[in-house]
Amino acid sequence: MSQQVQAVIAPGENEPVRVETIIVPDPGPGEAVVRIQACGVCHTDLHYKQGGISDAYPFLLGHEAAGVVESVGDGVTDVAPGDFVILNWRAVCGQCRACLRGRPWYCFDTHNARQRMTLASTGQELTPALGIGAFAEKTLVAAGQCTKVDPEVSPAVAGLLGCGVMAGIGAAINTGQVGRGDSVAVIGCGGVGDAAIVGSRLAGASKIVAVDIDDRKLETAKSMGATHTVNSKETDPVEAIRSLTGGFGADVVIDAVGRPQTYRQAFYARDLAGTVVLVGVPTPDMKLELPLLDVFGRGGSLKSAWYGDCLPSRDFPMLVDLHQQGRLDLGAFVTETIGLGDIEQAFGRMHGGDVLRSVVVF
Incomplete structure (x- = not known):
C-alpha cells in the first residue's frame, strides 16, 4: 500500500x-x-x-x-x-x-x-x-x-x-591517485574540498596546500589536515603553490570549485607530468581556453572525478570502517x-x- x-x-x-x-x-x-x-x-x-x-x-x-x-x-x-x-x-x-x-x-x-x-x-x-x-x-x-x-x-x-564527502575523498584517492609522499593542492575549501584534503591525508601525502578566498574556510582546512594555506584573494595561488613545492608545483592539484579561472590555476600549479582533478561542477555556459602547446608540453593527466570515481559497495563500508577506527x-x-x-x-x-x-x- x-x-x-x-x-x-x-x-x-x-x-x-x-x-x-x-x-x-x-x-x-x-x-x-x-x-x-x-x-x-x-x-x-x-x-x-x-x-x-x-x-x-x-x-x-x-x-x-x-x-x-x-x-x-x-x-x-x-x-x-x-x-x-x-x-x-x-x-x-x-x-x-x-x-x-x-x-x-x-x-x-x-x-x-x-x-x-x-x-x-x-x-x-x-x-x-x-x-x-x-x-x-x-x-x-x-x-x-x-x-x-x-x-x-x-x-x-x-x-x-x-555525496560530498565521497566525492572529495574519491577525487584524491581514486581519481588523483595521491600516493605516499606526494604534494597536493586543493583549490576551494568547502565540504568537497575539505574531503579531498582528508583523502590526501589518508593516502599519505606529505604536503597539502589549501587554497580559498575565505580565511574561515582555510582555518577549517588546517583542522582537516592541510599543512599550508593560501588566501588567493591576497596571493597568487600558482606562485604560492610553486614556492611551497620547491618551485616545481604540486604532484596533484584538485579543483573543487569548477570555474575556468580556478581550473587554469590548477593547470599551472601542478608539476610537470602532474595531475589535475576537476571535482567542482561547472555550469553549462562556462568555457575554458588553454594554449594547446602548454597542454602538450606540461604532460601529465587532466581528469574529472565523477562521484569521486567511487564504487559504493566497495568504498562506503571501507570509509565507515575507517571512521569507526578513529582514522576518519x-x-x-x-x-x-x-x-x-x-x-x-x-x-x-x-x-x-x-x-x-x-x-x-x-
Whole structure:
C-alpha cells in the first residue's frame, strides 16, 4: 500500500522550498522504500532549486542520506527490510561497456526507481534530486542505490558519504591517485574540498596546500589536515603553490570549485607530468581556453572525478570502517543538525559559507 509522508519540495525556480505531503508507492521490481534517518544539505540541492540542473519542477530535494530499508520489490536480493544503508546516486548496471570491462565506477547506464513519487494534493509527479529525493520521511529508490554498512555508525555522518564527502575523498584517492609522499593542492575549501584534503591525508601525502578566498574556510582546512594555506584573494595561488613545492608545483592539484579561472590555476600549479582533478561542477555556459602547446608540453593527466570515481559497495563500508577506527572523522563535517522545516534557512547559511554541512535528522 502506498504511504503519505512529509517531504521538502522545490516548487519552481528560486522559489522558497516548502514541506508538502507526498505519496510514496510500494516498491516495484528492483526497487526499495527506505525510511530516512538523516540527510545532508548539499550544494547540488541548491542548484536544483535554482534551476541550474534542469527545469523538471517540482523537485523532491535531498540525496546525501542514510536510513533503514522498509520494504523491497520483486527480485531484490542485495538488501532486505531492516538493513541500514547509505543511499547512492550511481547504481551500477553491471552490463554496460564500462561495467563489462571491470570499471563499474564509470558505469554509463546507472539507474533509479522506475516509479515516481507524487504530490498528495494534486497527484503531480516529482523529480527526485539525483534520483533519490531524501528530504523526506521515506523515499523510493532503485535497490542498487542502497549500500549496506555497519548499523552502529551514526546516520548523521554516514549519509555524508552519499555525496560530498565521497566525492572529495574519491577525487584524491581514486581519481588523483595521491600516493605516499606526494604534494597536493586543493583549490576551494568547502565540504568537497575539505574531503579531498582528508583523502590526501589518508593516502599519505606529505604536503597539502589549501587554497580559498575565505580565511574561515582555510582555518577549517588546517583542522582537516592541510599543512599550508593560501588566501588567493591576497596571493597568487600558482606562485604560492610553486614556492611551497620547491618551485616545481604540486604532484596533484584538485579543483573543487569548477570555474575556468580556478581550473587554469590548477593547470599551472601542478608539476610537470602532474595531475589535475576537476571535482567542482561547472555550469553549462562556462568555457575554458588553454594554449594547446602548454597542454602538450606540461604532460601529465587532466581528469574529472565523477562521484569521486567511487564504487559504493566497495568504498562506503571501507570509509565507515575507517571512521569507526578513529582514522576518519566524519563528524568534523557536520556543522549543525536541523529539522525538515529548516532547509531554506540552511541554504542561506551554506551560500554564505557559514557551514560545512547542515544535516536534517528525522
